Amino acid sequence: MPANTDIYNLPERSLRLFKILVEHFIQDGQPVGSRTLARDSDLDLSPATIRNIMADLEDIGLLQSPHTSAGRVPTAKGYRFFVDSLLRVSELTHNEIRRIEEELSASEDTQALLMRTSNMLSDITKLAGIVMLPKQEQHALRQVEFVSLSDNRVLVILVFNNNEIQNRIIHTARRFSPGELQQASNYLVETYAGKDLMTVRKELVRELERMKQNVTSIMTSAIEIAQQAFTKEPIRDDFVVAGQTNLMDIAELCDVERLKKLFDSFNQKRDILHLLEQSAHAKGVQIFIGEEAGYDVLDNCSVVTSPYESEGQILGVLGVIGPTRMHYERVIPIVDITAKMLGSALNSNN
Amino acid sequence: MPANTDIYNLPERSLRLFKILVEHFIQDGQPVGSRTLARDSDLDLSPATIRNIMADLEDIGLLQSPHTSAGRVPTAKGYRFFVDSLLRVSELTHNEIRRIEEELSASEDTQALLMRTSNMLSDITKLAGIVMLPKQEQHALRQVEFVSLSDNRVLVILVFNNNEIQNRIIHTARRFSPGELQQASNYLVETYAGKDLMTVRKELVRELERMKQNVTSIMTSAIEIAQQAFTKEPIRDDFVVAGQTNLMDIAELCDVERLKKLFDSFNQKRDILHLLEQSAHAKGVQIFIGEEAGYDVLDNCSVVTSPYESEGQILGVLGVIGPTRMHYERVIPIVDITAKMLGSALNSNN
DNA sequence: TTTTGCACTCTCGCCATGAGAGTGCTAAAT
DNA sequence: ATTTAGCACTCTCATGGCGAGAGTGCAAAA
DSSP: OOOOOOGGGOOHHHHHHHHHHHHHHHHHOSOBOHHHHHHHSSSOOOHHHHHHHHHHHHHHTSEEOSSTTSOBEEOHHHHHHIIIIIOOOOOOOHHHHHHHHHHTOOOSOHHHHHHHHHHHHHHHHTSEEEEEOOOGGGSBEEEEEEEEOSTTEEEEEEEETTSOEEEEEEEOSSOOOHHHHHHHHHHHHHHHTTSBHHHHHHHHHHHHHHHHHOTTOTTHHHHHHHHHHHHSOOOOOSEEEEOGGGGGGOGGGOOHHHHHHHHHHHHHOHHHHHHHHHGGGSOSOEEEEHHHHTOGGGTTEEEEEEEEEETTEEEEEEEEEEESSSOHHHHHHHHHHHHHHHHHHHHTTO | OOOOOOGGGOOHHHHHHHHHHHHHHHHHOSOBOHHHHHHHSSSOOOHHHHHHHHHHHHHHTSEEOSSTTSOBEEOHHHHHHIIIIIOOOOOOOHHHHHHHHHHTOOOSOHHHHHHHHHHHHHHHHTSEEEEEOOOGGGSBEEEEEEEEOSTTEEEEEEEETTSOEEEEEEEOSSOOOHHHHHHHHHHHHHHHTTSBHHHHHHHHHHHHHHHHHOTTOTTHHHHHHHHHHHHSOOOOOSEEEEOGGGGGGOGGGOOHHHHHHHHHHHHHOHHHHHHHHHHHTSOSOEEEEHHHHTOGGGTTEEEEEEEEEETTEEEEEEEEEEESSSOHHHHHHHHHHHHHHHHHHHHTTO
16 A cells, blocks of 8 residues: 555654654754654654655655665655644743843834844844835825935935834925925925825825916925925835844855855845745745745745734734754744734834 | 065065966965966076075065965965055056946935945955945034924934934933924024034033023923933944955855854954054055954955045045955055045035 | 564765875086 | 076875765565
8 A cells, every 4th residue: 555645644653753853853954864763752663664654754755865875854845744734833931032022122213123123033043034124105104304405405304103214315406495495394294294105196296287287386396395205215125134144054054155145135135025025914924945935045944934013004024034944943933923022012113 | 695584675586476476376366386487477487496486485474385285375474565565556447437436426315325335346346345434423413303203202313414314213201392392403403503413412511501500591491302312322333344245256265164254243343343443544545464464354355445535534434355365456446446436425415 | 564684875984096286405507 | 606407205186995884675574
């Protein structure tokens, strides 16, 4: 009789063994052989029996062996099965929770808070932390300030409800006096405060239309300036990575080629961003296993993510990047709780 | 007669050979033997003669051989002598100059400009670019704005003459109304605009003294707020590094241990900052050779720096980090001209 | 169904070997 | 006096053989 090919109908014993094997491999990165497994499992089986079981698990695709005489390691599919069905996450200690809480005490502006979060994640997991910054599109404008610089340049300061602050410099057609700027600012706050940027832009277009008919509007200059101030999208980072160097300590990534590719992809942002966005609308913690997800820069890597939200609205995604062979049972709750606490920290920030 | 031990009295011929050797080694990183040197030098000498000369150069301490049968490589002292006395920098092409000019066209705020500069440096040299951010202490305050956030939190926006913008959030003893904030802002700009932060702080202390005598001053609240706003030093980066991953391509640094140490020192900032500060008050381009300067994280590395200044005042330092075996003749003029252009870009930015 | 026994395979570290590169020294040549 | 040729010597590095160790798969026994 051929081995059972349905991973969900595996006999209890095989599951136990598989779990122990994965844990063992996560622990020390060496392929696990039948002897070791026989010794370390509480099942009282001989290596031979275990070999048979492992052969079955290999047939199903959960295991593979690097070469004939080297024990087994989990495949991507194996990891997937492990984290989805077998893993029990561990409780965090009070100390750890307090640590996270303290780091996320909201006292400064959003940008700084998110950086601290990323640092904290990397520090506590000894892996690379990653925090995607919220698109401020969704946030309501609170305040607009103009500061006249030399010539025709005007500094625009936008403050959003989530405490995010944006500075932009625009070039105006003519020089505006401080008075004009003050007036414009007042008008804009009055008219647009509480609306998000997208809405503001739309309404501005309409306003501009109306202006063409009624040239005498005293708010001509305000609209003119605003047009520029709100349109120009400032270059801003999409996410912050911290603790990249932690990854250099990890045996299976200790290859300059690999590391370079990985670090480059942090800089280019594209791949990582794509991955993060995928998980933006999932609920709770998600786990990406590199080879499975088809990101070749993430070979031998896993990414554990969770969206964070405030007032029911998803703001962004945070997580941890590390080797596929990571301590999921610790990392998952850390990412989970960090996301939640960041959410409420941002909440209390309004 | 023993070999001449004074490097400045070396015969012309030895100098020529030494220069060619260093250039050769910089080119392809392999120790250079007498055969190669005999072939590549235009001097018509046999390998044996060259061996004698090389032995002399080794005695003086300019060369060393990794092992008996491996040709010679320059020592730190050798590099020093090379860059100080032998090197002729090459002219930059018009394209390169235009490239630098374009990248440094000042249009946004200082922070962004400096980041672009760092990126440009790394990109153009294929090494790591580094730009130290100016201490804003020296810059005159131009504008102060307050934005009331929830509860007792106030967002402080400081704009300096060099277009640097700083955001800080402070906690006040009580809630201030927008009107009060506006008034405070007006007063502070009126009183302190044009002065640098250090001065402002000093004067504020005096003001506070006076206030104690004359409690009726209408500007009590302004001073109160300002006290906090100007005292709290925001956490800000000291320098930005770009193109770290370029260093991973370089053969002699292709060792994860080394790279980790190096990258870590970028993150911890301490060592690098110390080094940069050293060159802050030197004129023009300076070259640090890792082992010579005693920074062990910089083994096999050199740092080429130049201070940049605007209106005769040194604002900071920028430069490039790469292997000791780098193309100085190209890197030096690049760093030089970048520093000058950044200076004038910041100048035109006022 | 499990276990024992055994032949087989693959990796890895070790050592010897030899080619290649470059040196230093001495003696000859210029 | 300087330069060159010759030569023995040293060191690295790539190669291949070898044996130990680890682990497997299979067949036969329990």
